[in-house]
Amino acid sequence: MTSTDPIAPAPTYRLRTWRVASVAGFDARSAYVERFWLPILGPSTTFLLRLLAAALERDGEGARLDAADAARALGLGGRPGRHAPFQRALRRACDFNLLARQPAAEGAALELLVRRVVPAVPARLVERLPEQLRRAHAALERSGTRSLTPDARTHADRLARTLVAIGEQRDAVVDQLVAWRVDPHLALRVASAASARGTRSDQ
Numbered sequence: 001m002t003s004t005d006p007i008a009p010a011p012t013y014r015l016r017t018w019r020v021a022s023v024a025g026f027d028a029r030s031a032y033v034e035r036f037w038l039p040i041l042g043p044s045t046t047f048l049l050r051l052l053a054a055a056l057e058r059d060g061e062g063a064r065l066d067a068a069d070a071a072r073a074l075g076l077g078g079r080p081g082r083h084a085p086f087q088r089a090l091r092r093a094c095d096f097n098l099l100a101r102q103p104a105a106e107g108a109a110l111e112l113l114v115r116r117v118v119p120a121v122p123a124r125l126v127e128r129l130p131e132q133l134r135r136a137h138a139a140l141e142r143s144g145t146r147s148l149t150p151d152a153r154t155h156a157d158r159l160a161r162t163l164v165a166i167g168e169q170r171d172a173v174v175d176q177l178v179a180w181r182v183d184p185h186l187a188l189r190v191a192s193a194a195s196a197r198g199t200r201s202d203q
């Protein structure tokens with residue numbers, strides 16, 4: 001059960017991946033998110049999502065986030081309080097269903113559920129984009145392209161590691177990457193490597 005109520009200020013948050021029925025979308029650190037979500041979310045919230053995704057990839061489920069350190073890393077200052085820039089960025093991510101609060105036991109660190117795979121910008125929000133970006137997004141949809149990252153292997157590897165981290169098995173990862181127009185041979189290589197790394201980290 002999740003809640004999108006405003007997130008209360010806390011010195012530390014515990015991070016977990018927000019698991020949804022469909023994993024279709026884009027890595028939170030992808031060029032797609034930077035190009036098309038940033039004008040909607042604003043830079044603070046966009047880079048907050050990048051920071052949270054990186055923390056989960058680096059430290060795994062249950063990673064702890066020091067709020068003051070994270071705020072300073074994003075250039076938002078360490079000022080605490082409900083109206084601090086860092087808190088506003090958290091709430092904005094919640095407003096767009098990219099972050100949610102998970103009820104925690106009394107005395108435990110507040111848990112944040114993070115969308116590490118971000119969905120495509122909905123049509124109603126695409127209309128908010130500048131005309132040049134609206135045209136670019138329409139062209140992207142027509143072409144069926146699923147990645148704007150210049151280095152295809154790096155992007156595919158990052159997607160594979162994200163999918164493995166949220167519990168997908170190798171074959172499912174391959175299928176999803178191919179659905180995102182990743183070359184099938186590349187999809188198999190990066191999915192196998194990501195699954196092997198996931199298996200080693202569990203031992």
